[in-house]
Ligand SMILES: Nc1ncnc2c1ncn2[C@@H]1O[C@H](COP(=O)(O)OP(=O)(O)OP(=O)(O)O)[C@@H](O)[C@H]1O
């Protein structure tokens with residue numbers, strides 16, 4: 001990780017274009033080489049150690065995903081500016097659209113493929129804690145990719161039914177995305193997930209049990225018999 005001073009940080013910010021955030025506090029920038037720069041700031045609820053590991057984890061997780069054959073950002077640089085209490089990560093921009101934007105354009109059919117993709121991630125031992133429709137891109141080549149990968153766990157074995165249920169419930173509970181799952185059908189999503197996931201009927205039952213316990217009431221109401 002490169003160490004930079006405040007002046008170097010300001011110069012770096014000036015040389016790039018702002019995509020999200022403000023010049024005083026950039027969120028996401030684009031470099032002249034078409035790379036994404038993600039800035040990481042301390043959050044109140046995080047300890048200093050977690051703050052540091054957000055930047056380091058991003059890089060580590062990018063490598064872990066690549067090793068498992070999953071498309072994600074390829075990191076070219078991480079830097080820390082102690083004076084500004086900021087980290088940033090530079091990585092390849094992927095050509096695609098957020099699944100949330102596609103749903104917003106009424107293209108809910110992508111949720112079937114997303115269910116298949118999520119089953120594959122879980123079979124490969126990936127627990128993406130920041131899972132929501134704004135953090136998954138549908139690429140121009142038809143594949144999906146994960147972004148915002150600081151908060152992700154990789155295991156050598158496939159995920160347990162409980163972990164899968166928890167992860168799916170988390171995704172269904174995200175307030176910006178709920179409406180799309182309700183329109184598409186929570187059951188329809190789960191059926192697509194089960195088509196692809198390597199799970200026995202007992203494990204499917206455990207997953208649903210776990211998921212239901214984590215679901216908020218308004219989403220639970222949309223579940224019929226599975
Ligand atoms: N590798 C990438 N390729 C293409 N677009 C990207 C990439 N990384 C980020 N983006 C775009 O920038 C947006 C925001 O990025 P990201 O999800 O990493 O940060 P964030 O959601 O603003 O931050 P956080 O979730 O940490 O508060 C994405 O939703 C996506 O539109």
Ligand SMILES: [Mg+2]
Nearest residue numbers: 134135147148
């Ligand atoms: Mg995000």
